[in-house]
Amino acid sequence: MVTELNESNFDQFVDSNSLAIIDCxxxxxxxxxxxxxxxxxxxxxxxxxxxxxKLNTDENQAIAVRFNINAIPTLLVFKDGVxxxxxxxxxxxxxxxxxxxx
Amino acid sequence: MDADVFVIGSGPSGVQAAIHAARKRASVVxxxxxxxxxxxxxxxxxxxxxxxxxxxEILAExxxxxxxxxxxxxxxxxxxxxxEDGRFRFSMEDGTEVVAKAAVIxxxxxxxxxxxxxxKDLFGKGVSYCAVCDCNFYRGRKAVVVGNDSEAAVSAELxxxxxxxxxxxxxxxxxEETLARKAAEAGAVMHASKPKAIEGDGKVERxxxxxxxxxxxxxxFIELGARSSADIAMDLGVMPEMDDSVKVGSDCSTEVPGVxxxxxxxxxxxxxxxxxxxxxxxxxxxxxxxxxxx
Ligand SMILES: Cc1cc2nc3c(=O)[nH]c(=O)nc-3n(C[C@H](O)[C@H](O)[C@H](O)COP(=O)(O)OP(=O)(O)OC[C@H]3O[C@@H](n4cnc5c(N)ncnc54)[C@H](O)[C@@H]3O)c2cc1C
Numbered sequence: 001m002v003t004e005l006n007e008s009n010f011d012q013f014v015d016s017n018s019l020a021i022i023d024c025x026x027x028x029x030x031x032x033x034x035x036x037x038x039x040x041x042x043x044x045x046x047x048x049x050x051x052x053x054k055l056n057t058d059e060n061q062a063i064a065v066r067f068n069i070n071a072i073p074t075l076l077v078f079k080d081g082v083x084x085x086x087x088x089x090x091x092x093x094x095x096x097x098x099x100x101x102x
Numbered sequence: 103m104d105a106d107v108f109v110i111g112s113g114p115s116g117v118q119a120a121i122h123a124a125r126k127r128a129s130v131v132x133x134x135x136x137x138x139x140x141x142x143x144x145x146x147x148x149x150x151x152x153x154x155x156x157x158x159e160i161l162a163e164x165x166x167x168x169x170x171x172x173x174x175x176x177x178x179x180x181x182x183x184x185x186e187d188g189r190f191r192f193s194m195e196d197g198t199e200v201v202a203k204a205a206v207i208x209x210x211x212x213x214x215x216x217x218x219x220x221x222k223d224l225f226g227k228g229v230s231y232c233a234v235c236d237c238n239f240y241r242g243r244k245a246v247v248v249g250n251d252s253e254a255a256v257s258a259e260l261x262x263x264x265x266x267x268x269x270x271x272x273x274x275x276x277x278e279e280t281l282a283r284k285a286a287e288a289g290a291v292m293h294a295s296k297p298k299a300i301e302g303d304g305k306v307e308r309x310x311x312x313x314x315x316x317x318x319x320x321x322x323f324i325e326l327g328a329r330s331s332a333d334i335a336m337d338l339g340v341m342p343e344m345d346d347s348v349k350v351g352s353d354c355s356t357e358v359p360g361v362x363x364x365x366x367x368x369x370x371x372x373x374x375x376x377x378x379x380x381x382x383x384x385x386x387x388x389x390x391x392x393x394x395x396x
Contacts, residue, residue, distance in 0.1 A: 029235035030333050034341065058238060070239040070321065071226045088226025092344050 002043045003053040006060055017051030020078040021100070024069055026058040031090040035073040038093050045093070049102060103200045105131040106392035107385070108192060109173075110180050110334060111208030113139035114374050115365025117164040118381030119206045119388065124171035126389035131200055132168070132175045133192065136161050138328065140210050140366065141374060149374050160374070176200075178278070179252060179328035183337035188395060190338060190360065195252045195278035203392040205338060206384050207348055207356070207363040209331035211372065216248065216324055220300035224322075228306025233257035233323045237264045240321050245269070246309050247290070248297055249325040250276045257325045258285040269317050271297055271309070293317070331367045345369070354384035360395065362388045 005013055005022065014020045023039040025032035043052035057064040057072055067076055067083060077085035077100065087099055107123040109116045112134035124130045136142065141157030152160065165175060178194045183205075185191075190205040214231055215221060221229055230236040233247065237260055245265035247258040255277040258270040262285070270290040275282065286292060295313035300306060300322050308318045332342040339358045342348055347369040354362045364380035366372045 026235065026238065029232065030336050031232060031235065033336060034332075037341075061238070064239065070228060071230045071232075071236045074226070086226075090344075 002040055003051075005053045005055045007062065010055070010060070010063055013051060013053055014078045015081050017078075018080055019050040019100075020076075021046070021050050021052045022076040022078070023052070023054045024057050024064065024072050024074045024076060025054060026056060026072055029072050032073045035090055038096070041093055042096060045097070046102065050100075103131065103198065105129050105200055105202040107131075107204045107206060107388045108133070108190060108200055108202035109206040109208055109385075110134060110183075110192070111139075111206075111210060111365070111367075112136045112161075112165065112175060112177070113141055113208060113210050113365060113377065114161065114164060115210075115367075115377035115381040115384070116206065116208030117161065117168050118378040119208055119362075119364055119385035120168040120173040121164070121171060122382045122385030123206075123389040123392075124168060124173045124385075126386060126393075128204075128389035128392050130168075130173040131202070132173055133178060133180050133194065133200075134209070134328075135177060135179065136165060140372070146374055157374075180334060181252060181256065181329055183334050185338050185358065185361075188360070195281065197280075203395040204360045204362065204388040206388050207331060207335060207338075207340075207361065207367055208365050208377075208381065208384070209328075209334060210366040212327050212330045212332075212346070214324065214326055214330065216297060216326070218297055218299055220302070220306075221324070224300055224302060224306050227304060228302065228319075228321045229300060230321060230323050231325070233260055233325060236321070236323070237261055240265045242266050243320040244318065245321045245323060246271060246317055246319045247323045247325060248272075248309075249327070250274045251325075251327055252277045252281050253327065253329055254325040255281040255285045257323055258290040259288045261323065262288040262290055265321075267291070267319075269293060269319065271295070271311065271317075273312075335363075343369075350380070350384075352383075353387045354380055355387060360388075360391050362391075
């Protein structure tokens with residue numbers, strides 16, 4: 001199971017993983033539901049290399065605003081606590097891994 | 103309305119599925135608009151037993167044949183679907199509900215992008231293809247919904263609940279009247295011209311229409327055509343492939359018992375001959391399933 005983030009643990013998660021990938025989603029979003037299993041696989045494939053978590057943007061709107069999210073699914077990629085990439089839209093796992101340069 | 107077999111799509115695959123299901127004495131209801139079939143407005147050049155002929159002619163004859171076997175055609179799109187207690191429930195544009203024992207997805211391929219300048223570059227930077235997904239990010243901001251059909255009408259009405267200002271661009275009104283009126287009554291400003299370009303520096307700032315209108319906006323929601331096959335498949339519990347196609351077995355069954363699929367929606371080749379071949383199989387499989395379903 002991929003960790004669910006919220007206002008109280010978001011920053012801590014980003015800071016404690018040198019590479020953090022966060023899947024921003026919401027319940028009514030069809031493409032997000034398709035992204036779900038891909039993110040689960042990503043989490044197990046990247047174990048030890050990256051921390052992978054999910055963020056429900058409906059319930060955590062302040063974080064969505066903070067990172068300028070205006071479409072989901074979106075993957076936020078943080079390196080050493082700094083946002084380095086924002087991947088918008090449904091895409092296959094291989095594409096994500098290639099984008100991350102892993 | 104009840105049916106043994108509900109077919110989503112009035113193209114060659116859906117019509118052939120209806121013919122074969124009805125011939126097996128299932129009660130069959132068919133959704134979809136023949137005018138939205140990929141075959142409409144084309145010349146079909148390589149179809150068995152037929153010299154090159156207009157697709158609309160072949161389709162009209164197919165529909166007449168299916169009706170003669172008892173299939174009912176609604177001529178409307180499905181706006182939502184669900185699966186519960188072994189039954190499949192569908193809502194149509196005008197609010198009609200159909201409950202069926204088996205379902206056939208024959209929705210073809212959906213073209214979702216406009217193909218205008220700025221659309222690709224500004225995707226995720228204000229351009230969205232899913233109003234339901236992204237409406238929440240437009241609270242107090244301006245939004246433009248683009249599309250002619252009922253999906254666009256529903257999206258425009260939805261956006262009025264979030265955006266400070268909602269525009270609806272529809273150059274060829276196809277949306278169901280009640281849904282269109284609801285969007286207008288909710289305050290969506292109508293524009294009857296085709297979009298020409300989406301512009302902005304790193305994010306959407308405006309959309310330009312062919313008649314010269316410029317609408318300043320934060321977001322452009324592109325909602326073309328009917329509810330997509332990927333969304334309908336997911337409503338029914340079937341996970342589509344990355345390219346939005348639906349995987350089927352040799353009996354045209356999907357991963358969900360009672361849900362079958364045929365035609366372009368199952369992937370390449372996108373050909374009439376393959377569409378009717380799979381339609382035959384899917385229609386028979388669905389009728390058999392419905393007969394056994396209690
Ligand atoms: C320009 C052109 C030329 C072509 N030439 C040839 C040719 O020469 N030979 C050949 O074999 N093939 C040709 N094709 C391809 C052929 O038209 C398709 O393979 C065929 O139409 C697929 O049939 P289908 O039933 O799977 O889908 P479609 O014919 O696309 O039908 C889809 C149906 O689903 C309905 N639908 C979609 N969404 C919903 C919804 N939410 N609710 C209800 N209904 C819905 C639509 O209204 C439509 O009725 C051509 C296609 C094009 C575009």
